[in-house]
Amino acid sequence: MNDQLTIADKTFTSRLFTGTGKFSSSETMEEALLASGTELVTVALKRVDLNNTNDDILIHLNHPHIHLLPNTSGVRNAKEAIFAAQVAREALETNWLKLEIHPDPKYLMPDPVETLKATEELAKQGFVVLPYIHADPVLCKRLEEAGAAAVMPLGSPIGSNKGLKTRDFLEIIISQSNLPVIVDAGIGAPSHAAEAMELGADAVLVNTAIAVSANPVQMAKAFKTAVEAGRLAYLAGLPAVREHAEASSPLTQFLE
Amino acid sequence: MFSIEIDKYNWDIEKQSIYSKTATDVEIALFKSNRTIEDFKALVSPAALPYLEQMAQLSRAITQKRFGKTIQLYVPLYLSNECRNVCTYCGFSYTNKIKRKTLTRDELLIEVKYIKSLGFEHVLLVTGEDAVHAHFEYILEAVKLVKPYFSHISIEVQPLDQHEYEALINEGVNTVLVYQETYNRTSYKKYHPKGKKSNYEYRLETPDRLGKAGIYKIGLGILLGLDDWRTDSLFTALHLKYLEKKYWQTKYSVSFPRLRPFSGGIDPVVNISDKELVQLICAWRLFNEEVELSLSTRETEIMRDNLIRLGITSMSAGSKTNPGGYVVDKQSLEQFEISDERSVHDIVKIIKKQGYEPVWKDWDKVYSCNYNVDELQKL
Numbered sequence: 064m065n066d067q068l069t070i071a072d073k074t075f076t077s078r079l080f081t082g083t084g085k086f087s088s089s090e091t092m093e094e095a096l097l098a099s100g101t102e103l104v105t106v107a108l109k110r111v112d113l114n115n116t117n118d119d120i121l122i123h124l125n126h127p128h129i130h131l132l133p134n135t136s137g138v139r140n141a142k143e144a145i146f147a148a149q150v151a152r153e154a155l156e157t158n159w160l161k162l163e164i165h166p167d168p169k170y171l172m173p174d175p176v177e178t179l180k181a182t183e184e185l186a187k188q189g190f191v192v193l194p195y196i197h198a199d200p201v202l203c204k205r206l207e208e209a210g211a212a213a214v215m216p217l218g219s220p221i222g223s224n225k226g227l228k229t230r231d232f233l234e235i236i237i238s239q240s241n242l243p244v245i246v247d248a249g250i251g252a253p254s255h256a257a258e259a260m261e262l263g264a265d266a267v268l269v270n271t272a273i274a275v276s277a278n279p280v281q282m283a284k285a286f287k288t289a290v291e292a293g294r295l296a297y298l299a300g301l302p303a304v305r306e307h308a309e310a311s312s313p314l315t316q317f318l319e
Numbered sequence: 320m321f322s323i324e325i326d327k328y329n330w331d332i333e334k335q336s337i338y339s340k341t342a343t344d345v346e347i348a349l350f351k352s353n354r355t356i357e358d359f360k361a362l363v364s365p366a367a368l369p370y371l372e373q374m375a376q377l378s379r380a381i382t383q384k385r386f387g388k389t390i391q392l393y394v395p396l397y398l399s400n401e402c403r404n405v406c407t408y409c410g411f412s413y414t415n416k417i418k419r420k421t422l423t424r425d426e427l428l429i430e431v432k433y434i435k436s437l438g439f440e441h442v443l444l445v446t447g448e449d450a451v452h453a454h455f456e457y458i459l460e461a462v463k464l465v466k467p468y469f470s471h472i473s474i475e476v477q478p479l480d481q482h483e484y485e486a487l488i489n490e491g492v493n494t495v496l497v498y499q500e501t502y503n504r505t506s507y508k509k510y511h512p513k514g515k516k517s518n519y520e521y522r523l524e525t526p527d528r529l530g531k532a533g534i535y536k537i538g539l540g541i542l543l544g545l546d547d548w549r550t551d552s553l554f555t556a557l558h559l560k561y562l563e564k565k566y567w568q569t570k571y572s573v574s575f576p577r578l579r580p581f582s583g584g585i586d587p588v589v590n591i592s593d594k595e596l597v598q599l600i601c602a603w604r605l606f607n608e609e610v611e612l613s614l615s616t617r618e619t620e621i622m623r624d625n626l627i628r629l630g631i632t633s634m635s636a637g638s639k640t641n642p643g644g645y646v647v648d649k650q651s652l653e654q655f656e657i658s659d660e661r662s663v664h665d666i667v668k669i670i671k672k673q674g675y676e677p678v679w680k681d682w683d684k685v686y687s688c689n690y691n692v693d694e695l696q697k698l
Contacts, residue, residue, distance in 0.1 A: 085388065085389060086388065087387075087388035087674045088671065088676050109681055109682050110680060137682065150683075150685045166567075166568045168568070168569070168609075169563060274387050275383045275388065
């Protein structure tokens with residue numbers, strides 16, 4: 064079955080995107096990412112030594128099928144984000160960018176105002192911008208107009224493993240969006256990933272749940288399977304959920 | 320200002336409240352997710368000691384969820400042991416007749432190049448308080464000098480005014496550590512009889528000035544051993560809660576320095592045992608899932624090795640607490656005796672052995688300084 068996902072100039076077979084933080088070692092990270100089948104991984108600019116071609120994180124991501132998605136984690140406003148993006152493009156030789164602007168270091172909530180501003184500017188500068196945002200349907204449409212390549216609404220607070228607490232809003236976003244929708248943050252179990260895919264998300268991004276698992280490689284495989292299952296179910300068409308049992312003697316039978 | 324907020328609380332009443340917490344209070348605190356100040360009191364109280372293993376298990380799980388299996392590494396760099404304060408517990412105290420030293424520009428660079436060669440990306444610059452040798456301009460100059468070498472600069476110097484912090488932030492200072500030592504006013508006066516540091520309010524209001532200056536991270540702490548550590552920790556928790564709400568764009572860390580011996584110094588007035596220190600660290604983690612918890616080389620090897628898995632998120636390693644201690648003047652007087660004298664490479668091995676990744680770099684100059692791309696490339 065040809066069910067590939069295209070974002071800007073790239074086409075993906077795997078719909079599981081992953082993060083690279085929180086692993087117990089770079090070797091474990093590499094092994095888990097390979098097991099997950101992921102083709103797009105985010106890398107925090109602040110964690111990478113840009114002057115070192117043998118940076119420990121980067122050398123473990125050096126596989127032909129793995130594309131890097133630098134993220135701006137740590138910036139607090141549009142100005143800092145734009146500057147960080149330019150540095151990332153120079154250093155990592157990609158114009159792809161996961162735009163993360165969280166002025167609040169405690170809950171890491173994305174700033175919608177600054178994110179929209181930065182997206183407008185970065186799109187003009189030729190970046191492939193994937194903004195990380197609240198599950199806000201209007202903001203998603205505004206980002207679409209601003210030139211984003213995809214939107215990345217959160218399922219629940221980042222790192223919380225709480226699943227799709229924003230489900231109702233994600234459904235609206237998915238039904239309205241002309242861009243790929245990647246559910247990011249809060250996906251704590253393969254069942255959450257499957258749920259997002261069943262809703263019609265184009266992809267999911269998972270980090271903590273794999274990295275912090277007692278067995279990251281096995282958990283990566285579990286997520287791979289769940290994402291594939293959820294996608295297949297979505298394509299097959301899920302039967303409608305019935306709130307009540309259907310009466311065996313229909314009420315309108317007398318009309319026949 | 321926290322100096323106004325703190326007046327809502329009475330030390331003795333709070334202390335009494337902590338010591339009257341029961342096993343039931345502890346169990347309630349353990350089984351909920353959003354823990355309050357009352358829960359924190361229960362978790363630091365003597366009633367929580369029998370629940371230490373449960374606290375440790377929870378602390379580990381919560382820490383891994385937020386921070387992953389990682390430990391951040393930093394190194395202190397002492398610039399000067401000149402100090403005009405009299406602090407009865409400190410090796411740099413004005414009345415302590417020692418040979419004083421302040422690093423020159425060249426000496427500073429020698430030290431910097433050495434610690435950089437060990438792999439450090441995060442440096443903590445430390446001075447005593449001295450308006451003649453280690454004044455604001457000296458610190459600013461030092462920051463400018465070290466900036467090209469490190470991706471993360473922290474400082475632990477005398478409390479400064481807001482405009483001075485703004486200037487330092489502009490030059491690339493990311494984090495400022497300022498420990499209140501003790502929140503008990505009476506004890507504070509006793510331990511700090513002379514010098515600028517004897518001004519309790521000015522020190523207490525320092526994090527407010529930092530927050531207003533737009534600092535990225537503030538480190539809080541008390542010196543364990545000066546007064547009742549449970550009550551002092553409660554006041555630290557109240558301080559953190561106040562700051563998090565008011566300066567919501569700032570990140571916070573908490574440290575747990577225990578009073579260490581130095582030549583001619585006082586012994587701890589109130590001891591905190593190893594077991595109680597573990598309790599305190601776990602209580603902090605259960606109370607605040609996002610705060611960074613930091614541990615220095617004041618602690619012993621066995622404590623440090625085991626605390627890696629219990630809630631700590633950053634550690635210093637291979638530290639010297641005397642100016643010039645790494646290369647230029649190894650014999651100058653240290654602030655306190657180090658307990659864990661192992662090299663950073665040994666610490667890296669220990670961290671990996673515990674199943675954690677040592678993180679050298681978790682910040683970048685691009686976030687701290689007002690560079691443009693061309694300037695950055697030159698660096």
